[in-house]
Amino acid sequence: EAxxxxxxxxxVIEKGQTVTLRCDPISGHDNLYxxxxxMGKEIKFLLHFVKESKQDESGMPNxxxxxxxxGGTYSTLKVQPAELEDSGVYFCASSPGTExxxxxxxxxxxLTVT
Amino acid sequence: xQSVAQPEDxxxxxxxxxxxxxxxxxxxxxxxxxxxxxxxxxxxxxLLKYITGDNLVKGSYGFxxxxxxxQTSFHLKKPSALVSDSxxxxxAVRDLNTGGFKTIFGAGTRLFVKA
Numbered sequence: 253e254a255x256x257x258x259x260x261x262x263x264v265i266e267k268g269q270t271v272t273l274r275c276d277p278i279s280g281h282d283n284l285y286x287x288x289x290x291m292g293k294e295i296k297f298l299l300h301f302v303k304e305s306k307q308d309e310s311g312m313p314n315x316x317x318x319x320x321x322x323g324g325t326y327s328t329l330k331v332q333p334a335e336l337e338d339s340g341v342y343f344c345a346s347s348p349g350t351e352x353x354x355x356x357x358x359x360x361x362x363l364t365v366t
Numbered sequence: 367x368q369s370v371a372q373p374e375d376x377x378x379x380x381x382x383x384x385x386x387x388x389x390x391x392x393x394x395x396x397x398x399x400x401x402x403x404x405x406x407x408x409x410x411x412x413l414l415k416y417i418t419g420d421n422l423v424k425g426s427y428g429f430x431x432x433x434x435x436x437q438t439s440f441h442l443k444k445p446s447a448l449v450s451d452s453x454x455x456x457x458a459v460r461d462l463n464t465g466g467f468k469t470i471f472g473a474g475t476r477l478f479v480k481a
Contacts, residue, residue, distance in 0.1 A: 256409065283467060294370075295410075295456065295471040308468055343409060351460060351467050352417050354400060357409030 254278065258344050258358035266366055270332040273361045275344030277326070283307075283347045284327050285355065286319060290340040298342075301327060302349070313338075334365045368393045368461040372472035379447045380480050387442040387475045389457030398460035399440045400469065401431055403453050410456060416440060427451070447479045 257276045265271050277284045286298040298317070299309040303324035312319070316335070321327040331338055341362050345355035369392045379385045391397055398417055402410040414425025421433045431442045442455060457472045 285469070287471075292473070294473040297468050297470065300468055345410075347467070351462055352398060352415070353467075354412035354415060355402075355410070355469060357402075357411070359407065359409045 256344055256346050256356050256358035258342075258361050260361055261359065262362045262364075264364045264366065265334055267336055268333045270330065271334055271363060273329045273331075273342055273344075273363070275327045275329070275358060277344070277346030278356055280348070281346035281356070282324070282349045283353075284321060285345045285347075286327070286329055287343040287345065288340050289343065289360075295343065298329075331363075334363075336365050339363055339365045368459050368463070368470050370457050370459050370470055370472040372455075372457055372475045374475050375473075376476045376478060378478045378480065381449050382446050385444050385447045385451070385477065385479070387455050387457075387477060389440045389442065389472060390438050391440060391457070391459045392438065393459055393461075394463060397433075397438075397440075398462070399431075399433065400458040400460070401425065401429070401440075401442050402456045402458060402471075403427075404456065404474075405453050413442070413455075447477075449479050449481050452477055452479045 259274045284301040289295045297311040300307045301321040318330045341360045343360045345357045347353040371390045400415045401413040404410045416433045424430045454474045456474045461468045
């Protein structure tokens with residue numbers, strides 16, 4: 253089975269620019285999550301999709317972040333305009349629809365805002 | 367609110383020696399606990415989980431973890447460390463109170479195994 257894939261693996265942008273991150277979950281996984289890890293800190297929850305619906309977006313930092321999951325398949329996370337504090341590694345994870353299922357992670361996108 | 371604490375930023379151990387990576391948690395209700403490992407430039411990989419039952423759970427690569435309800439701990443252990451075990455380890459708890467399956471992670475502990 254193909255794993256969770258994220259694109260790009262790295263992105264370096266200037267403050268004020270826009271970046272879009274993409275995540276393709278494991279086929280058949282209804283749950284899709286976005287997380288972010290800033291250097292040395294905990295992995296922080298951003299939001300959770302169930303199919304195409306946002307189940308929980310309590311972790312989204314502010315309205316510069318927009319996540320979508322069209323048709324319940326892949327997801328995008330757009331940051332517009334980017335700020336310096338948005339730098340970090342953005343992880344996507346997916347899981348089937350049970351509360352005891354572990355998460356399957358992508359390799360992450362390392363975002364650097366200069 | 368649910369939370370996870372990993373009190374050690376780094377753990378150093380010699381190859382062949384037992385290792386322990388500590389984790390404590392705070393939850394309301396029954397805890398669903400997980401350990402994940404991250405190798406360089408890779409995503410997190412699931413190691414093991416505790417849902418219910420036996421307090422000692424076994425997982426991948428020879429790792430095991432001991433659930434202790436009275437101490438609210440879920441320490442990761444391995445009887446004999448390998449150099450290849452060197453990685454970043456994350457403890458996590460699943461939050462079932464928000465209507466979804468949000469997982470909350472600790473800050474991670476870097477394990478360094480010396481040959």
